[in-house]
Structures are given as structure tokens and as C-alpha cells.
Amino acid sequence: MGHQPAAIVTDSTAPTASVVITVSDLTRRFGATTALASVSLSLPRGAVYGLVGANGAGKTTLIKHILGLLRAESGSVRVFGLDPVADPVGVLSRIGYLSEENDLPGWMRVDELIRYSRAFYPAWDDGYAEELRQRFALDSTARIKNLSKGQKARAGLLIALAYRPELLVLDEPSSGLDPIVRRDILGAVLRTIADEGRTVLFSSHLLDEVERVADHVTMISQGRVVLSAPLDAIRESHRVGERTPSLEEIFVAHVGMPATPPDP
Amino acid sequence: MRSPQSPAQAIAWEFRRRHLRVLIALAGYLLVLAAIKLLMRGLGQPITLEPPDGRVGVALGPLSVTFFYFLAVFSFGLAGDLAARQSIYPARMFTLPVTTRALAGWPMLYGSAVMASLWLGMALLARWWDLALPVIWPALLAAVFLAWTQALTWMPYGWRGVRVVVTVLWLAALDVIVLLAIHFKVSEPLMIGFLAPQLPLAYLTARFAVARARRGDIPDWRGMRARPAAIAQVSQPGHFPSPARAQLWFEWRRHGRTLPALVALLLPFELAFLFLVRHDPPVLIFETLLVVLLTPPFMATFAATMVSRANPHARDSYGVTPFDATRPMTSAGLIGAKLGMAIWSTLGAWLLVLVAIPLGLKLSGTWPTVIGWVDWLARVFGTPRAIVILLLVFSSLIVSTWKQLVHSMYIGLTGRVWVIRTSWLFALAFIIMIGPVAQWIIDDRAVAAGVWTALPWILAALVGVKMIAAAWVAQRLYSSRLLSDRMLVTGAAGWMVAVLLLYGLLAWAFFAPLIPRYLLGLVAILAMPLARLSAAPLALAWNRHR
Numbered sequence: 001m002g003h004q005p006a007a008i009v010t011d012s013t014a015p016t017a018s019v020v021i022t023v024s025d026l027t028r029r030f031g032a033t034t035a036l037a038s039v040s041l042s043l044p045r046g047a048v049y050g051l052v053g054a055n056g057a058g059k060t061t062l063i064k065h066i067l068g069l070l071r072a073e074s075g076s077v078r079v080f081g082l083d084p085v086a087d088p089v090g091v092l093s094r095i096g097y098l099s100e101e102n103d104l105p106g107w108m109r110v111d112e113l114i115r116y117s118r119a120f121y122p123a124w125d126d127g128y129a130e131e132l133r134q135r136f137a138l139d140s141t142a143r144i145k146n147l148s149k150g151q152k153a154r155a156g157l158l159i160a161l162a163y164r165p166e167l168l169v170l171d172e173p174s175s176g177l178d179p180i181v182r183r184d185i186l187g188a189v190l191r192t193i194a195d196e197g198r199t200v201l202f203s204s205h206l207l208d209e210v211e212r213v214a215d216h217v218t219m220i221s222q223g224r225v226v227l228s229a230p231l232d233a234i235r236e237s238h239r240v241g242e243r244t245p246s247l248e249e250i251f252v253a254h255v256g257m258p259a260t261p262p263d264p
Numbered sequence: 265m266r267s268p269q270s271p272a273q274a275i276a277w278e279f280r281r282r283h284l285r286v287l288i289a290l291a292g293y294l295l296v297l298a299a300i301k302l303l304m305r306g307l308g309q310p311i312t313l314e315p316p317d318g319r320v321g322v323a324l325g326p327l328s329v330t331f332f333y334f335l336a337v338f339s340f341g342l343a344g345d346l347a348a349r350q351s352i353y354p355a356r357m358f359t360l361p362v363t364t365r366a367l368a369g370w371p372m373l374y375g376s377a378v379m380a381s382l383w384l385g386m387a388l389l390a391r392w393w394d395l396a397l398p399v400i401w402p403a404l405l406a407a408v409f410l411a412w413t414q415a416l417t418w419m420p421y422g423w424r425g426v427r428v429v430v431t432v433l434w435l436a437a438l439d440v441i442v443l444l445a446i447h448f449k450v451s452e453p454l455m456i457g458f459l460a461p462q463l464p465l466a467y468l469t470a471r472f473a474v475a476r477a478r479r480g481d482i483p484d485w486r487g488m489r490a491r492p493a494a495i496a497q498v499s500q501p502g503h504f505p506s507p508a509r510a511q512l513w514f515e516w517r518r519h520g521r522t523l524p525a526l527v528a529l530l531l532p533f534e535l536a537f538l539f540l541v542r543h544d545p546p547v548l549i550f551e552t553l554l555v556v557l558l559t560p561p562f563m564a565t566f567a568a569t570m571v572s573r574a575n576p577h578a579r580d581s582y583g584v585t586p587f588d589a590t591r592p593m594t595s596a597g598l599i600g601a602k603l604g605m606a607i608w609s610t611l612g613a614w615l616l617v618l619v620a621i622p623l624g625l626k627l628s629g630t631w632p633t634v635i636g637w638v639d640w641l642a643r644v645f646g647t648p649r650a651i652v653i654l655l656l657v658f659s660s661l662i663v664s665t666w667k668q669l670v671h672s673m674y675i676g677l678t679g680r681v682w683v684i685r686t687s688w689l690f691a692l693a694f695i696i697m698i699g700p701v702a703q704w705i706i707d708d709r710a711v712a713a714g715v716w717t718a719l720p721w722i723l724a725a726l727v728g729v730k731m732i733a734a735a736w737v738a739q740r741l742y743s744s745r746l747l748s749d750r751m752l753v754t755g756a757a758g759w760m761v762a763v764l765l766l767y768g769l770l771a772w773a774f775f776a777p778l779i780p781r782y783l784l785g786l787v788a789i790l791a792m793p794l795a796r797l798s799a800a801p802l803a804l805a806w807n808r809h810r
Contacts, residue, residue, distance in 0.1 A: 069589050071809045085809040086745065093592035103585040107517065118503060119510030120592050 018044050019081075020167050020199045021066055026075035028061055028223075035061040037223040038075070043201065043216075045166075048190050050214030050231075051203040052251065058223040059203035060100065063171050066201070067097060079167070093121060096160035100172035100203075102152045106145030110138050110155055114162070121163035129162035150177050161193075168193055170202035174209055182209065207247040217247065221255040271362040275370045283337055290330055290382075293692075327386060329692075331406065334382065338375030339414045346417065347425045349484075351477030353418045358478045367478070368471040372414055376407035376463065401455040405442060408459050409435060411466035419473035422485030432529055507593055511601035512608075520605045523567040523669065524612035527560055531616060534559065535624035542630050549630050550637075556621060557661055560613040564668035567609070569676070571602060571669055584679060584808045595805040596747050599673075602800075606669040614662050652773045660791075667793055674799040679807030723786040733795035737802065746801045755798070763792045 021043040028036040036058050043049055053059050064070040065077045068084030068091060077084060084091040104113060110133070118124040133140065136154035138147075144155060153173065160168060168190075174182050190200050190213045204210050210217060211231070218228040227234065231247075238250050245253075280287075335341070340352050357367060380403040387397045416431040445455055476482075504510035534556045541548035591598065625631040641650040675687045705711050715722075738756070741747045747755070767788040771781055 064586075067586075067590055068809055069584075069586060088808075089592050089594055091592075092590050095590070097586070097590050099586040099590075101586055103587045105514075105518070105587065115503065116510050116514060119505075120507045 020045050022078040024076045046197045047215040048200040050210035050217045053220040057220045094166045096165035096168045098156045098160045098170045104144045111140040117159040124163045132158045168200045211247045226254045339417045351418050351420045364475045368474040375410045379406035379410045404459040408462045415466045415469035420482040422483035512604045515601045515605035519571045520609045523609045526563040527613040531620045538628035560665040564665045568669050589808045596801040599800045610666040674803040677803040737798045763788050
């Protein structure tokens, strides 16, 4: 994959300057449910991190803590060395985020969304935004609510990418995208960003997708990090003779069930 | 619990299951009314509609709220987007294996029965109070109102917003006909004869609407607006100079036009009364103008419920959506945009009022009467004072409109349903209690005198509560760093200057030896928003960073 030297991410000894996200002993409960239990992570700059787990494993909860949408009940979260709750402007202005909820304002037109979003980011690149709009085949006069699910995801991706954020956080980005678009667009975008020394954190329960683009994989199950290491190291450590198992098989071995529930 | 055995039972079960608490609250409210009757008048003592009783007014507020609540429940308006082109009938029900007749018929039948029962319950209670209210035609009117609301809101339309206009106009027309019938003392059989046939008509319309919505037949008239839209596209302004301006635009587009639109809808009907009363005693002209002037602050209370919502269309409409929450702005900045939007919204609504009033006065020929009042004011108070009093009245109405829009924002922005519902409960309790208490004070001279004597202390206590709340909020804002020290100091200083200014104006304009100056000072402190407004960033931060 050719990026940052791989390190086990639960080892938080990476130099502070090169660390983008530091999560220390983070625990979060919703009523009687423990969504995150003593999670610790340290994500160095310049790689693509895949956060994998079954539905309800705690991926989105972890991402929401990183964005400051959830306050750490115990433990701490630092992004670029800042507390995302105490300094939302300092953190969020450097993050591009695509939500799994597809919650872009439906009443806006695509051009209005671009115009509105660019006001928040001094580094917004108009040329790049237009290039992305054309590549994603988005009609600038179309209302967001009239777009298909895949087009909405593309619009969200556009405004998350157009200012070339230092950290791109994608929560289930494949949601709503057909396989061809997923392979061509998502893969290219993720590689481009990581090649430029930027960092990508994306969550997914589609492990083949993670296998294709991630340098580093963190598996999460029932709120606990069960495995976190460079993908190559994970594959190597699970090799059986000449055969390298798939990420899906490794996931099942660690969690005891597949990340994607079987079709009924 | 027994499972529903038929589609009719299932639909009934859903209504009952979702709104059981409200039904219980309504029953509790009727019990409270009965208790008030027993405690304040005793058994066998009649209550009249005329002063000094008039306690029937106590029923009107919550009864109206319940009436509109049931309208929303049975037309599925609580869950749907009223402005959308699509029918607000829940799409999930279209796939049920039941006939369109059943889909349209059962909610209408249940709704009509509930609306009619609501009136019958009130009428029976009123009889117990020895008030003879008509029973049949108002119950029928309530059912007809609901049936037409259902039919017209379930219909798909070609443009956004047409549903609201069509429904409001149709119901208003129905209202006018009934008011005229009352005015001309039309007999009850004639009234029933007018209302009863409307139920089947509304049902047929509703059935047509649901059938159309069910097969996805949504007319599209947007092509007719394509050319203006293209022109608007070309003339679109450039980039926003700052995130704050972008957010202000966002808030304006999302909520800002609601209040001017509501006011614009009502103004023509209200001003039409000037034409009806122009030959009547001038007091009716005064009352009409008063209603017009009170429309923006009154409607602002409804618009405010939208402003405090993070996203009216979101699944959890009070929670902050990730899109909103990840704007790289401070919570104070986001609140600033809401406050700015409220200012523009208020100015928009008042611009409409201030243009419409002279127009209405001129066209109706009532202009000289109003000029006569202004002359009288100038003679009594002197021209400068009269001008200041008029300006004070207008500016206090404008500020009050803005206050109505923003002062309860801190409750909705918490995003906690329990906070919001508790506040509703308190508000409802206040509405229920304020009428009887006010009447009690007015009726009993000793009590009225006592309240008048204690007024400075009551106001002082309120000021004390306000200042303690403001100090707590300021301390929380300081410790959470939601506002910078400079902003906190500037805000406090600005508030004090505004209070002093208001005090000075009040002291000068209302020069009366009998009104102590300190009383005006207390009024000025209470009138100037502080604690609740300052709590808004705290509430949003609590919601945004859960």
C-alpha cells in the first residue's frame, strides 16, 4: 500500500505531531447498553483506516465522538491534538465528513449546497468542486431531495472533499452506491487523498471494500476493539500455510459472526 | 393485549396507541375544570358567559389546542410534510392489503367521531355549568372541519405549499359561512342541512386523493416555473463573505419565511373586517386594528416551534442532524444566525403589516377615524410624547414578535423530548390556571387591592428570579467557553444600556406621579430578554455534543 509505516494502532506511542486521532480509554453507555468499552486508538497521519464491524458494533458511536457529536463520558478524544467538543471550529474545519444518514438539506439545490458549504472552509477549491460535480454527474440546479440515494451520497462526498480536508471521515460511504460507482469513485477518492499525505477514516461492514482500499484495519465488536493493525500484518499473521484468508474470514474468526448478516 | 382482528381495528389501534397520553391528558383537563367549578362556585351555582364570570373562557384555550391537535392527528399532519407535493397520507399504509375505501374511510370515521365527541363532552360539561350550548350542529361542524382537512391534505398537488393555501382557504370559507349563519340566526335544521351533506362529499374527495396518492399519481406543475427559476439561477448572488452570513442565509431559507407567510395568509381576512365595520361604532375599527397589530406576535408563537427545531423533517426533529452539527462554527455562532434570521423574519412580517394597514384603511374609508385618534393622542399628551408613545407601542410590538420567535428557543434546542414535554405541560397548566386566577382577582376587590399593593414585590421577585437565572447561565457560558470573555462582558453591558434606555423612555413618556419610578425600572428589566436568550447556546451545545 506504500503509506505510513504500519503500526499496531492500539499502541499509542506514535509521535504526537504525526498523530491525527487519539482516543484513550473511551467508554460510552446508552442506558443499559455499552456502546463503547475502554476503546483506545491512535491514528497516525497519511493512511486509510478501515473501521469494520457488524451493524450496532459501535462504529458510528466512535466516529461521532471523533467529530464531537458525542461527549466522552469517560476517557478522552483528541483530533489534531484538540478536544472536538471544546473546540468544534478548530477540529471540524479540518475534517471532511460524509454521514451515513444522508442528511443533506433536501430543500437546497446542488449549487446552493456548494455555495453554502464553501463559506465555511477557506481552503475550498472551486475548480476541484466543479471537477467533482461533473465527475459525479450532479446537475447543479437539482434539488437535493430529488436526487437518488447514490446521488445524495455523491453530493455529500463532493462537499466533504472540495476543500481537501486533512482528515476525511466517511461513515458507511458505500451506502446507496452501486458497485461500479463504489469501485471507481470511492476507491479513487480514497487513494488520492491518502497519496497526498492526508488521512482517511472510514467505517463499513462490507469487508471486501475495506480490503480493497484500507491500509489499516480496526475491528470493533460490541463496543470493543478486537483487532487493530495494518492490513498486511493482519493477513500475514492469519496465513495458514500458503493460503491467506480473506478479511471476512479473519473477522469471523475474531468476532464469531460475519460483519454483514446473511440474506434471509 | 388482544391483537387487532381487522384493518379497521388495526387503524384504530394505531391512533389509540400513539395518542393515548393526550387522551388521558384531555380527560385530566376536564376533571380539573370540574374541580375548578366545584371549588370556586360550588354545586348548583350557575356560571354565565357574561362578566364577571366568563369562566367558560378557561375552556377555550385548551379546547382549541385539542381541536387542532386532533385535526393534525387524524389527517396524519404530525408526521407528514405539509408543504410537500406528495400526499401526507403515510406511504407505508399504501402497501397494506386493504381497499382505498378503507384507507380513506376509517381515519375519517374515527376522526369525525372523536371531533364530534369532543364537542359533545364540552357541551355536556357546559350544561352541568348551566350553560345551554347547541349540541348537534357544532359537533357536525367539527366533524366536517376534520373531514375536509383530511381530504385536502391527503391530496397530491403539483407545487409545494399549494396544500396549505388550498386547505386554509377552504376551511376559512367554511368558517365564514358558518359565522354568517350565526350572525343571521339561521335555524339549527338549516345549519345541519348545510353541514351534513359535506361529510360524504369530503369522504369522496378523500377517497379520490388517497387513490391518486396510492398509485403515485402526483401532478407536476413545476415546469410552469422553469423559466423564472432559470432567471433566478442566472441572477444568483456570489459567494458568502463569511460563515456567519452563510448560516444566516441557511436559517432564513429554512425557517425565516414562515412568519411572514403566516401573517400574509391572515392579513387579508382580518383587514376585510374594516370593510364590514366601517359604518359601525369606531370601537370595532379599533378592535380590528388591534387584532391586526397583534397578529405578528401571536403567529410568532407558532413559527417559534419551527425555529427551535434543529430539523423539522428529521426523524428526531429536535435532535441536531450530523450535517448541522458538523458545521465548523461555535454553538454561539449557530445561535447568532438563528437570532439574525428571527430579526429578518420579524421585519418581513411587520413590513407586510405596515404596508397592509394604510392600504386597508384607505380602501375601506376608515382612514379619517384613525387620524382622529392620532389627533386626540397628540392633544392629550402633546405631539412629541404622542409620537414617542406610538413609536414605543410599535417597537414593543416588533420586539415582542422577535421575542416570541426566540425566547423559547432554548427549550427546543436542548433536543431532549422530556424537557420539551415538561415545558408544554407547564405552559398548559399556566393556560388553565391563568384564566380562573385572573377572574378571581378581578371579581374580588379585596384580592385585587392586595395584588396591587404587592405588585412591586411580585415584580421584584420576578426580577430576582431572572437575575439569578441569568447569573447561572453566565457562569455556565463562562466555564464552558461557549462565549468569549469579551462577548460576555459586551453582552452584559449592551443589555444594561438597553434597560436604561427603555427605563428613560418609559419614565419620560408615562409621566404620572402615581407610578413610582422604581416600578418602571422593574418593568424595563423584565421586558428586556436576558436569561432565556443567553441559555440558547448552552441548550444547543448540550444537544450538539451529547
